[in-house]
Amino acid sequence: MLKKQTLDGNVETFLLVILNQGPSYGYAIVQDLNEKAQGLLNMGEGTVYPVLHRMEEKKLIASTWRQSDSGRKRKYYRVTPKGRKMLESKEQQWQTLSKTMELFLGPVETNHKPQNA
Amino acid sequence: MSYVLNKYLDRVMVYANCKENKVSDIRTELEDHLHKKIEDLQKEGFTKEDAIYKAIDDHGHPRTVGYGLRPKNTWLDVRSHGTARGFIAVGPKAVGVVAMGGQAYGIFAFGGFSVGLISFGGFALSLLFAWGGFAATMLGVAYGGFALAPIAVGGFAAGIISTGGVAYGLYVPGGGQVHSLYTLETLPSFLKWIWSYSESFIMDFTDVNQYISANKILVFVFLFLLFPMLYLQKKEMNRIQKQDPYLAE
Structure with missing residues (x-):
């Protein structure tokens, strides 16, 4: 499980990645987030909303209200040009960081095998 | 809407302490999330009651969610916890x-x-x-x-x-x-x-x-x-107690 501090700084990037695939709403975003994270993230579903609202204040994402199939009002978020720019910058930073870390720590293991197997 | 769900959202909003024009939007958004989750859980076989409790549990403690929704970098931030x-x-x-x-x-x-x-x-x-x-x-x-x-x-x-x-x-x-x-x-x-x-x-x-x-x-x-700061703290506790006495205990 990731440490909370490590997570806090990156949730915005995760959300930008998800929203870059197309407009989405809170519940669906959380589902996508959990699916992509494969159980590595441990955060309450409700804690995504403060991050979304903060990102909206920073104008990284924008929102519109629409009617859902069930008739309820639903808030849809989409990435703004500023958000897309930030995502590109994060991707570049990650490329550089991951290459550097690989040089020192070796490639990332995708499957954890028991040591004495 | 279910009483439990309503109470949960009330508590989130107590801690969020947002301006009135934002309260309705935030509440509607969280409400939609919880309803959608409950519908999905029921499709998975949960009873309605179990689905409500699981949806609330997965959503997070009202204090954590509510404080997260508070406006950042305000002139004044008074909290009972955290x-x-x-x-x-x-x-x-x-x-x-x-x-x-x-x-x-x-x-x-x-x-x-x-x-x-x-x-x-x-x-x-x-x-x-x-x-x-x-x-x-x-x-x-x-x-x-x-x-x-x-x-x-x-x-x-x-x-x-x-x-x-x-x-x-x-x-x-x-x-x-x-x-x-x-x-x-x-x-x-x-x-x-x-x-x-x-x-x-x-x-x-x-x-x-x-x-x-x-x-x-x-x-x-x-x-x-x-003294003004002690007063602010007391005022915050009174506000919470007035809206939900359980939270002030």
């Missing part, structure tokens, strides 16, 4: 320009454990001025039961210039049990300079002098700020 952050911050932990709490970090910090430029409290650490049971200062003056500073005044005082019940220092102008390296006549010039500036602080503490000193002003500022 860390308050604002220009003026009041809470169990407080971080702000003026901070008050069990742990307080700020320019002016008041609290059981306070760290700041000017700190008051049981355990006060500061850059310029500390006043408390244990007071330590890096550059300025510390007043307290146990004082450590370039200029230290207290029951037990240790510093370059110190005075108190038991005082250790390069120069100790007075006190009960004194351990001084220099006398006034033999003071090196840099200590004479410090002494000339610190004399009023020390004289004031030992109650020899009666004019207004920086110490008196700072203690007055502390008391002047303490």
Whole structure:
């Protein structure tokens, strides 16, 4: 499980990645987030909303209200040009960081095998 | 809507303490999330009641969600739990320009454990001025039961210039049990300079002098700020209690 501090700084990037695939709403975003994270993230579903609202204040994402199939009002978020720019910058930073870390720590293991197997 | 769900959202909104024009939007958004989750859980085979409780459980503690939704960088942040952050911050932990709490970090910090430029409290650490049971200062003056500073005044005082019940220092102008390296006549010039500036602080503490000193002003500022901050804390608890007595317990 990731440490909370490590997570806090990156949730915005995760959300930008998800929203870059197309407009989405809170519940669906959380589902996508959990699916992509494969159980590595441990955060309450409700804690995504403060991050979304903060990102909206920073104008990284924008929102519109629409009617859902069930008739309820639903808030849809989409990435703004500023958000897309930030995502590109994060991707570049990650490329550089991951290459550097690989040089020192070796490639990332995708499957954890028991040591004495 | 279910009573439990409604109560949960009420509690989130109590902690969020948003402006009225935002309350409705936030509540509608969270409500939609929870309803959609409940529908999905029911499709998975949960009973409606179990689905409601699981949806709430997965959503997070109302305090965590609510505090997360609070506006950031406000002038005033008063919290009953967790860390308050604002220009003026009041809470169990407080971080702000003026901070008050069990742990307080700020320019002016008041609290059981306070760290700041000017700190008051049981355990006060500061850059310029500390006043408390244990007071330590890096550059300025510390007043307290146990004082450590370039200029230290207290029951037990240790510093370059110190005075108190038991005082250790390069120069100790007075006190009960004194351990001084220099006398006034033999003071090196840099200590004479410090002494000339610190004399009023020390004289004031030992109650020899009666004019207004920086110490008196700072203690007055502390008391002047303490009461409004205690009032704000009480007001926040009353607000929570009024909206949901369970949360104030």
